[in-house]
Amino acid sequence: MAKWAELTQSPRIVKEFVIPKCSSKAFLLNKGQVLRVTASEGKQVADIRFLNAHDYREQFTATNSVSLNTIESIGGRKKIKKLYSKPPWQNVMLTVIDDPVGVHLPGSQCLPKSYELMGQAGHLSCTDLFDECLKPYHLSMRDLDSAGVFNVFMAVTYRDDENGTMVFQRPSCEQGNYIDFLAEMDVLVAATSCPNDSIINDYQCKGMKYQILEQ
Ligand SMILES: [Zn+2]
Numbered sequence: 001m002a003k004w005a006e007l008t009q010s011p012r013i014v015k016e017f018v019i020p021k022c023s024s025k026a027f028l029l030n031k032g033q034v035l036r037v038t039a040s041e042g043k044q045v046a047d048i049r050f051l052n053a054h055d056y057r058e059q060f061t062a063t064n065s066v067s068l069n070t071i072e073s074i075g076g077r078k079k080i081k082k083l084y085s086k087p088p089w090q091n092v093m094l095t096v097i098d099d100p101v102g103v104h105l106p107g108s109q110c111l112p113k114s115y116e117l118m119g120q121a122g123h124l125s126c127t128d129l130f131d132e133c134l135k136p137y138h139l140s141m142r143d144l145d146s147a148g149v150f151n152v153f154m155a156v157t158y159r160d161d162e163n164g165t166m167v168f169q170r171p172s173c174e175q176g177n178y179i180d181f182l183a184e185m186d187v188l189v190a191a192t193s194c195p196n197d198s199i200i201n202d203y204q205c206k207g208m209k210y211q212i213l214e215q
Helices: 061-071 114-115 128-133
Strands: 010-021 024-029 036-038 046-052 053-058 082-084 094-097 105-107 151-154 156-158 166-169 178-183 187-193 208-214
Touching: 010 024, 024 208, 046 082, 046 094, 046 128, 061 082, 061 105, 094 114, 128 187, 187 208
Parallel strands: none
Antiparallel strands: 010 208, 024 187, 036 178, 036 208, 046 053, 046 151, 046 187, 082 094, 094 178, 105 151, 156 166
């Protein structure tokens, strides 16, 4: 895929910020703008949700997007090109236009229950962080699709056992790697720098850089 930056000569940076380690932020992305997410501090995953800015009920669905991209032969469990909203809407909310790494996990975020089951009850989770950053928009996890997360740079493999057990791997990125999303509608973005200090973030939580770009 040709790089978007090459196609558009020099995109203008409208906004640029870092979401520091173990924190989150919600912000608006307008139709036609590009969101670039960069592993600016090294191996780290970002959990990102997308909601229609004008109707928060319409949200990105990871599970349905994996099947729809599979049917279209443009994606699967590791990467997707079109980010669909859940039914009944089923609209393409964003398109991935540049993805040099190409290994992610469309799925969900870490849960308080996950840490509890691992003997770390009370550990900060992306669930807590989504609740926190969406407060100004009067939204909480109760309003969100449980399978509505694009885990940027999250890498997993599956064992060839009877359960198809998922095995977490180090993040797929190296420092400086990025992914570009083109907004096909006005979206509210909620993003976390995942606070999981296991192999998922290479045993050290880091921040990530976000840029909003325009032609
Ligand atoms: Zn997390």
